[in-house]
Amino acid sequence: xxxxxxxxxxxxxxxxxxxxxxxxxxxxxxxxxxxxxxxxxxxxxxxxxxxxxxxxxxxxxxxxxxxxxxxxxxxxxxxxxxxxxxxxxxxxxxxxxxxxxxxxxxxxxxxxxxxxxxxxxxxxxxxxxxxxxxxxxxxxxxxxxxxxxxxxxxxxxxxxxxxxxxxxxxxxxxxxxxxxxxxxxxxxxxxxxxxxxxxxxxxxxxxxxxxxxxxxxxxxxxxxxxxxxxxxxx
Amino acid sequence: xxxxxxxxxxxxxxxxxxxxxxxxxxxxxxxxxxxxxxxxxxxxxxxxxxxxxxxxxxxxxxxxxxxxxxxxxxxxxxxxxxxxxxxxxxxxxxxxxxxxxxxxxxxxxxxxxxxxxxxxxxxxxxxxxxxxxxxxxxxxxxxxxxxxxxxxxxxxxxxxxxxxxxxxxxxxxxxxxxxxxxxxxxxxxxxxxxxxxxxxxxxxxxxxxxxxxxxxxxxxxxxxxxxxxxxxxx
DNA sequence: CCAAAAGTGTTGGCTCTACACCCATGA
DNA sequence: TCATGGGTGTAGAGCCAACACTTTTGG
Numbered sequence: 001x002x003x004x005x006x007x008x009x010x011x012x013x014x015x016x017x018x019x020x021x022x023x024x025x026x027x028x029x030x031x032x033x034x035x036x037x038x039x040x041x042x043x044x045x046x047x048x049x050x051x052x053x054x055x056x057x058x059x060x061x062x063x064x065x066x067x068x069x070x071x072x073x074x075x076x077x078x079x080x081x082x083x084x085x086x087x088x089x090x091x092x093x094x095x096x097x098x099x100x101x102x103x104x105x106x107x108x109x110x111x112x113x114x115x116x117x118x119x120x121x122x123x124x125x126x127x128x129x130x131x132x133x134x135x136x137x138x139x140x141x142x143x144x145x146x147x148x149x150x151x152x153x154x155x156x157x158x159x160x161x162x163x164x165x166x167x168x169x170x171x172x173x174x175x176x177x178x179x180x181x182x183x184x185x186x187x188x189x190x191x192x193x194x195x196x197x198x199x200x201x202x203x204x205x206x207x208x209x210x211x212x213x214x215x216x217x218x219x220x221x222x223x224x225x226x227x228x229x230x231x232x233x234x
Numbered sequence: 235x236x237x238x239x240x241x242x243x244x245x246x247x248x249x250x251x252x253x254x255x256x257x258x259x260x261x262x263x264x265x266x267x268x269x270x271x272x273x274x275x276x277x278x279x280x281x282x283x284x285x286x287x288x289x290x291x292x293x294x295x296x297x298x299x300x301x302x303x304x305x306x307x308x309x310x311x312x313x314x315x316x317x318x319x320x321x322x323x324x325x326x327x328x329x330x331x332x333x334x335x336x337x338x339x340x341x342x343x344x345x346x347x348x349x350x351x352x353x354x355x356x357x358x359x360x361x362x363x364x365x366x367x368x369x370x371x372x373x374x375x376x377x378x379x380x381x382x383x384x385x386x387x388x389x390x391x392x393x394x395x396x397x398x399x400x401x402x403x404x405x406x407x408x409x410x411x412x413x414x415x416x417x418x419x420x421x422x423x424x425x426x427x428x429x430x431x432x433x434x435x436x437x438x439x440x441x442x443x444x445x446x447x448x449x450x451x452x453x454x455x456x457x458x459x460x461x462x463x464x465x466x467x468x
Numbered sequence: 469c470c471a472a473a474a475g476t477g478t479t480g481g482c483t484c485t486a487c488a489c490c491c492a493t494g495a
Numbered sequence: 496t497c498a499t500g501g502g503t504g505t506a507g508a509g510c511c512a513a514c515a516c517t518t519t520t521g522g
Contacts, residue, residue, distance in 0.1 A: 022258045022295055024327070024338050061256055063336050067327035091325045091340050093258075093301035102297050104258050106325050106338075175501075192503070193485065215500045216492040409474075426476070427512065449473045450519035 022093070022102040026071040027058030027143070029107065029150035030084065032115035033167045037132040038154075038184050040147065041079060041118070043125040045140060049100055053140035056147075057125070058105065071108045078128065080119035085111040085166035085228075090149050097142040109150045111166035155185055159234045162203045165223035173211055173218040174198075181234075201231050256327070256336040260305040261292030261377070263341065263384035264318065266349035267401045271366040272388075272418050274381065275352070277312060277359040279374060283334055287374035290381075291359070292339065305342045312362065314353030319345040319400035319462075324383050331376045343384045345400035389419055393468045396437045399457035407445055407452040408432075415468075435465050 030041040042054045057078035061070045068086055076082055086108050093104040121128035131137070133151060136144075157163040164180055174195055182189050198204060205224040210217040264275040276288045291312035295304045302320055310316055320342050327338040355362035365371070367385060370378075391397040398414055408429055416423050432438060439458040444451040 020297070021255065022297060022299075024256045024258055061327070061338070063254070063256060064329045065256075066329065067325065067338065088325065091301065091322065093295070093340065095298045095300065104295070104301065104338075104340075106327065173501085190486075191501090192487085195502085197484095212493085213500090214494060215498080216494095216502080218501060407474085424513075425474090426514085429475085431511095446520085447473090448521055449471080450475080450521090452474060 022095070022104045024061040024067075025058055025103050025105040026061055026067055026074060027056045027105050027107050027146060028071050028075055028086070028110045029056050029089070029146055030075065030079070030081075030110035030112060031133075031150070031154060031167065032112050032130065033180050033183070034115045034130055035132075036179065036183065037134070038151075039115070039130040039132050040136075040150075041115075041128060042131050042137070042139075043078060043121060043128045046124065046126040050140040052126075054131075054137050055140040055143050057128070059124075060103075061106075067106050068108070071106075071110075075110060077122050078125065079121065081112055081114070081117065083112075083114075085163075087153075089146070089153055092142055092146065094142065107146045107149065109153055111154075111163070113167055113169055158184060160230060160232055162201075162223055162225075162229050162231070162233065165226060165228075168223075171207055171209065171211075171220040171222050173220060175218060177221070197234065201233055203229060203231065256329070256338045258295040258301075259292055259337050259339040260295055260301055260308060261290045261339050261341050261380060262305050262309055262320070262344045263290050263323070263380055264309065264313070264315075264344035264346060265367075265384070265388060265401065266346050266364065267414050267417070268349045268364055269366075270413065270417065271368070272385075273349070273364040273366050274370075274384075275313060275349075275362060276365050276371070276373075277355060277362045280358065280360040284374040286360075288365075288371050289374040289377050291362075293358075294337075295340075301340050302342070305340075305344075309344060311356050312359065313355065315346055315348070315351065317346075317348075319397075321387070323380070323387055326376055326380065328376065341380045341383065343387055345388075345397070347401055347403055392418060394464060394466055396435070396457055396459075396463050396465070396467065399460060399462075402457075405441055405443065405445075405454040405456055407454060409452060411455070431468065435467060437463060437465065 032039055032041070041057065043057050045051050045053050045055055057074060059070070059074045061067060068088065071086055072084065075084055089107040089109050091104060091106045095102040097103070097105070115130060118128070118130075133147070136147060139147065154163070158181060164177060167180060168176060177198065178189055178191060178194050181194070203224055204221045207220040207222055209220050211220055266273055266275070275291065277291050279285050279287050279289055291308060293304070293308045295301060302322065305320055306318065309318055323341040323343050325338060325340045329336040331337065331339070349364060352362070352364075367381070370381060373381065388397070392415060398411060401414060402410060411432065412423055412425060412428050415428070437458055438455045441454040441456055443454050445454055
């Protein structure tokens, strides 16, 4: 999001002195795989010109803050989530992207495996909600571009890294993994070929437990190194 | 580079009021293929705490400026070059990266096919020079990280795009193209396989002229679309 | 005619894709 | 016993890597 401080400014001089340099913000596109969909977290802006519009959570960066720490702290404030995978995406600097003032925004992609633990949103926003990436409402500012950029990055990284580990619970079945891939990449995958390739990458470890349910039990797996690895997945 | 405004500040209050927010800068790692090496353009800082150290050209972004326009304008001012391919790399925001003040720097990679046309460097710097990427001097600030990042990006993009077009003259031989790839990727390439793959990508057009020299003449080629295309090259 | 760089094809191995049936369980 | 989702193997095609000799020119 881009700031709406909400404070009125009365004169151009005020604006000029306050705006001597562009400001720096971070905005985070937080993804989760929920309800058989890739979803992202939206907040409804409560203040400023864009009040009532939906956007991604974010805020200005303060003096002395690292960018990723600002993004992480803001995400904790907006969603209550603490363990989020964060990756810098791109910096959007068009001076007109926020009609009020020149804000340069560093966009981050966030991934969480625990979307249900999101708590009441910060007072800064009217509300927050998860929304399927196929059904996004009109977003404020240049946030539609950010959404595109984040989605492309996530799709690309599914193909050559084990980034899916940040979207899945610690133990999961092959069916879950395959559904994640098929959904995000929007294409069907051959179950046998998918299995073979993923196993060949050596990044999964089979657990001794199984998931029991209405039907035949399914073997559970975990990601073996729990950190990002670059390797051909597809 | 990160700014050294050179102006002295006398009191913490001055610093605080001036530094109410982080500043935004752009820095550009400009590459060229010159003298059988991949080289990048360095400037010697003339002012500020880092005076005497080498760095990449850059400057603060002004209100109302787009990031890439700021990078382009600064490159024109520092090198005289106007037609440079620019691509945003990463934003470095560690508050301690510039010991003086909190500057968030958006790093760009620049590519030029005409490194010889670089003109006298701007008054802002003591001097400027091309330097092989294997023999970089100690660089100011976090510019060594920027250099790594840029080099990795260039290497990656050689493998899946036609980005080499921005490093080569309009007409070139296969030997030149292969030398560029082999040098930047630091590995030998099989001439026949390389030829076949590049031609199969359909991104080269053979020209009717040949380059004549001391030995057997070599066919000249040009990049057919003169814009970036994503396609498997290697 | 010699040195130097340009140009050219084939084969074997491997990888990838396409494809269909049986299994284990709970209800 | 049935419905549901879980689990498995093979064959043919296409792709990729490895490999060495001939051609053209200027000196």
